[in-house]
Amino acid sequence: MSAKQTKRKPATAARHRARKPAATAVKEEKKAPVREEKKIAAKLIPIYIMGKRYEIPEGLTIMKAMEYAGYILIRGCGCRGGTCGACGTVYRKPGDYKLQVALACQKTVEPDMYIAQIPFFPANRAAYEFAGLTAAPEEIFKLYPELFRCVACNSCTKACPQGIEVMDTISALKQGNITGAAQLSFDCIQCGLCTSRCFGELAQYHMFQLARRIYGARIVPRAEHLAGMVKAVNEGKYDRMLDQLKRIKEDELKRLYQEREVEPMGAGEDWKPKDTTYL
Amino acid sequence: MSYLGYPDFFEPYIKKVEQTRPARVEKRKKGEEFPFMSLQERQEMLKYHPDYKEEGRREIKIGPSKGYKIAHEFVDLLEARSRVDPDKVDLTRVDYDTDVLVIGGGGAATIAALVADENGAQVLMATKLRHGDANTMMAEGGIQGASKGGKDSPYYHYLDVMGGGHFKNDPDIVATFVKQAPDALQWLESLGVMFSKFPDGRLEAMHGGGTCRKRMHYCADLSGMEIMRTVRDEARNRKNIKVLEFSPAVELILNEHRQCAGAVLYNMETEEYLVARAKAVILATGGAGRLHVQGFMTTNHYGATADGIVLGYRAGVPLSFLHTVQYHPTGVVFPEQIEGWLITERFRSEGADVLNVDGEKFVNEREPRDVESARFIKECLDGRGIPTPTGKVGVWLDSPMLDILHGEGRVRTAFVGKWKVYNRLGIDISKAPMLVYPTLHYQNGGLKDNAECETAVLGLYVAGEVTGGLHGENRLMGNSLMDIVVFGRIAGKNAAIFAREKAKDGELTLKHVKAYLKELKEAGIVTDRVAPMLLPDYTTAEVKEKQLTVSYLGTLR
Numbered sequence: 128m129s130a131k132q133t134k135r136k137p138a139t140a141a142r143h144r145a146r147k148p149a150a151t152a153v154k155e156e157k158k159a160p161v162r163e164e165k166k167i168a169a170k171l172i173p174i175y176i177m178g179k180r181y182e183i184p185e186g187l188t189i190m191k192a193m194e195y196a197g198y199i200l201i202r203g204c205g206c207r208g209g210t211c212g213a214c215g216t217v218y219r220k221p222g223d224y225k226l227q228v229a230l231a232c233q234k235t236v237e238p239d240m241y242i243a244q245i246p247f248f249p250a251n252r253a254a255y256e257f258a259g260l261t262a263a264p265e266e267i268f269k270l271y272p273e274l275f276r277c278v279a280c281n282s283c284t285k286a287c288p289q290g291i292e293v294m295d296t297i298s299a300l301k302q303g304n305i306t307g308a309a310q311l312s313f314d315c316i317q318c319g320l321c322t323s324r325c326f327g328e329l330a331q332y333h334m335f336q337l338a339r340r341i342y343g344a345r346i347v348p349r350a351e352h353l354a355g356m357v358k359a360v361n362e363g364k365y366d367r368m369l370d371q372l373k374r375i376k377e378d379e380l381k382r383l384y385q386e387r388e389v390e391p392m393g394a395g396e397d398w399k400p401k402d403t404t405y406l
Numbered sequence: 407m408s409y410l411g412y413p414d415f416f417e418p419y420i421k422k423v424e425q426t427r428p429a430r431v432e433k434r435k436k437g438e439e440f441p442f443m444s445l446q447e448r449q450e451m452l453k454y455h456p457d458y459k460e461e462g463r464r465e466i467k468i469g470p471s472k473g474y475k476i477a478h479e480f481v482d483l484l485e486a487r488s489r490v491d492p493d494k495v496d497l498t499r500v501d502y503d504t505d506v507l508v509i510g511g512g513g514a515a516t517i518a519a520l521v522a523d524e525n526g527a528q529v530l531m532a533t534k535l536r537h538g539d540a541n542t543m544m545a546e547g548g549i550q551g552a553s554k555g556g557k558d559s560p561y562y563h564y565l566d567v568m569g570g571g572h573f574k575n576d577p578d579i580v581a582t583f584v585k586q587a588p589d590a591l592q593w594l595e596s597l598g599v600m601f602s603k604f605p606d607g608r609l610e611a612m613h614g615g616g617t618c619r620k621r622m623h624y625c626a627d628l629s630g631m632e633i634m635r636t637v638r639d640e641a642r643n644r645k646n647i648k649v650l651e652f653s654p655a656v657e658l659i660l661n662e663h664r665q666c667a668g669a670v671l672y673n674m675e676t677e678e679y680l681v682a683r684a685k686a687v688i689l690a691t692g693g694a695g696r697l698h699v700q701g702f703m704t705t706n707h708y709g710a711t712a713d714g715i716v717l718g719y720r721a722g723v724p725l726s727f728l729h730t731v732q733y734h735p736t737g738v739v740f741p742e743q744i745e746g747w748l749i750t751e752r753f754r755s756e757g758a759d760v761l762n763v764d765g766e767k768f769v770n771e772r773e774p775r776d777v778e779s780a781r782f783i784k785e786c787l788d789g790r791g792i793p794t795p796t797g798k799v800g801v802w803l804d805s806p807m808l809d810i811l812h813g814e815g816r817v818r819t820a821f822v823g824k825w826k827v828y829n830r831l832g833i834d835i836s837k838a839p840m841l842v843y844p845t846l847h848y849q850n851g852g853l854k855d856n857a858e859c860e861t862a863v864l865g866l867y868v869a870g871e872v873t874g875g876l877h878g879e880n881r882l883m884g885n886s887l888m889d890i891v892v893f894g895r896i897a898g899k900n901a902a903i904f905a906r907e908k909a910k911d912g913e914l915t916l917k918h919v920k921a922y923l924k925e926l927k928e929a930g931i932v933t934d935r936v937a938p939m940l941l942p943d944y945t946t947a948e949v950k951e952k953q954l955t956v957s958y959l960g961t962l963r
Contacts, residue, residue, distance in 0.1 A: 191944075200708075201941070205543075205709075206540075210628065211631075289826070313632075316631070336636075347600070353553045353591055356559075384565050385445065390557065
């Protein structure tokens with residue numbers, strides 16, 4: 128968990144603010160054991176949060192460093208696992224012209240970083256009726272005509288904390304290659320950093336989302352076995368079996384559980400169980 | 407200096423793994439497995455599981471499940487005051503009016519909103535963080551549903567769910583779940599979710615812990631993210647779904663007919679409390695990992711603070727199966743930066759061994775999660791774990807095996823999310839193993855409901871992790887993503903129908919909150935705790951000592 132855990136109290140919603148001191152100590156009954164504090168022996172390094180200097184133990188992520196400094200985050204913090212896109216962050220180091228990007232929950236602090244989070248960035252998103260879309264590229268062109276404002280500067284790719292080839296994905300879309308765009312953008316966490324840097328003012332991640340949905344629903348073949356199973360369920364094929372299972376005694380259920388045939392790990396797609404009574 | 411990206415400290419330990427690897431790979435290739443435990447052995451092993459530690463829990467003294475023993479961290483929140491003085495909330499001044507109010511911003515909430523809309527309801531979603539900031543987004547492994555009629559059926563899915571949950575699950579809920587699962591998969595497919603498929607469209611599938619058939623479908627290792635962003639995108643297309651971000655509910659509102667009729671929302675940025683009136687309410691606030699039960703690290707997102715449990719319980723909904731909490735067997739112990747981070751069960755499903763300090767196997771990788779976690783804890787307690795320079799302990803997960811078993815590049819392509827994050831830290835997990843330990847992952851139980859997502863309070867529906875019953879005492883991998891789809895849809899439909907046909911207009915009230923506070927006082931519980939928690943507090947003691955404001959002036963604290 129975070130660098131230090133202290134006795135937890137309900138957090139106030141105040142951001143960047145000192146909080147009300149605890150009410151006069153009241154006698155309490157049994158409570159959850161307080162988490163042990165982790166002692167930090169690490170060396171302290173200076174970082175600049177929106178220009179203000181703080182000394183932070185090295186090894187922390189940007190997010191934990193901000194919390195160590197005393198911030199309570201409301202925005203700019205989501206899954207804390209690198210998948211939700213809430214904590215897009217930009218930073219520069221002294222003497223370096225280059226703007227760097229990171230996810231605050233993933234990037235470890237480095238000495239003298241100047242950090243600012245971009246928890247929200249306005250982006251144009253087209254609304255559409257998904258059921259009415261085919262897989263024609265022109266549909267995307269019509270919803271997002273600004274696609275062709277891309278000047279191929281590649282700033283988007285440089286701004287992607289996921290390492291997605293954003294500009295190549297836009298190029299694929301421009302060429303009507305929805306499959307390519309869907310596959311290239313699969314890791315997109317929609318943090319919006321590409322959009323914040325775009326010279327042509329595109330909202331790349333919304334376009335990619337549309338491409339992936341069209342690919343998943345219109346281009347890749349549907350699973351026929353799935354449609355078959357849905358039909359069987361709807362026809363009531365399993366109703367009686369399940370009703371029986373619901374009614375039997377726990378011992379009998381345990382027996383059925385233990386005796387059920389387990390598909391071997393290495394079995395291929397064509398594996399068939401011996402007992403087909405309940406299929 | 408480092409060895410395969412790890413500090414030198416680990417070199418002798420990693421070398422042991424490398425020494426035993428060729429023989430272990432050979433065994434895998436021959437299909438030789440470490441024996442599964444019997445039901446009896448599993449039961450014995452569970453005494454090493456944190457749920458079974460008596461000192462970790464206590465009886466709750468008030469409310470509809472009075473006398474129920476659950477983790478201190480939950481009781482602390484339930485035996486707490488409201489965030490607002492109920493007498494000060496002016497319920498005659500309605501800020502938002504809607505048919506269906508959905509509380510929560512994750513998978514279950516969004517899916518419920520979509521289906522409520524399809525059933526003709528005006529929907530308002532109140533989310534605590536951004537729409538989509540939820541555990542759904544982080545689910546990696548996959549989604550279970552019997553889809554291959556040649557070898558699998560809802561019958562076998564039912565047996566697996568019950569076995570995983572120690573046969574304690576609610577049979578009605580489980581039957582509905584396994585029967586609706588295939589249709590739920592098809593619904594996702596039609597929305598454009600990019601499932602991993604064979605070229606002819608067949609869904610790829612694999613085993614998860616406790617499954618008898620390979621029915622774990624997935625979208626590479628980002629299954630939850632792919633599902634979440636797709637349903638969120640669809641919700642954004644719907645004119646009748648309005649989303650109110652950074653506005654968590656802090657109390658449910660009932661009306662004079664004892665129907666649920668809205669909620670008090672809190673704008674976390676302006677610190678205003680607002681009244682949302684609705685004809686039906688869906689509570690889908692997710693889990694509780696950020697309570698750090700028994701001090702464990704967690705895989706959960708920032709907002710997983712059990713808010714829905716507090717709201718529902720105060721309104722009169724009993725608890726069910728909340729005495730068990732799921733510890734995912736494989737959370738990262740080292741490197742520190744990603745401590746607690748989830749390593750998907752798919753590594754084990756695909757054949758990565760779990761190893762002790764001697765580089766030896768000690769458990770089958772596909773035991774149910776609670777048993778697997780308990781076994782890891784035991785191995786470490788017995789002194790056969792791998793120590794870290796930061797004073798912790800863990801076991802190895804031998805990911806490099808997958809490149810040998812399935813071909814060079816397997817780890818890099820099938821686990822791209824994991825590979826990238828480790829790679830940023832200088833570790834190539836197709837060459838070096840991962841050090842893991844159980845981590846707080848899922849709230850098995852929650853608010854009691856039935857297969858129609860109805861609760862003890864009329865007009866209040868629940869869906870997803872906040873509920874209890876489907877998973878019994880232990881959830882299997884892949885059943886949480888399916889849970890949010892199946893029961894999100896049911897809750898959405900039923901709430902819309904209730905709003906249209908059964909909701910009665912009446913005076914709004916917070917009397918239940920007042921009654922709860924009175925009960926708290928009568929039970930002799932004197933406390934300054936308030937709940938719901940909303941966000942965890944990771945401020946250090948040093949900072950707290952200097953936060954000396956005497957009292958608030960305006961909103962400046």
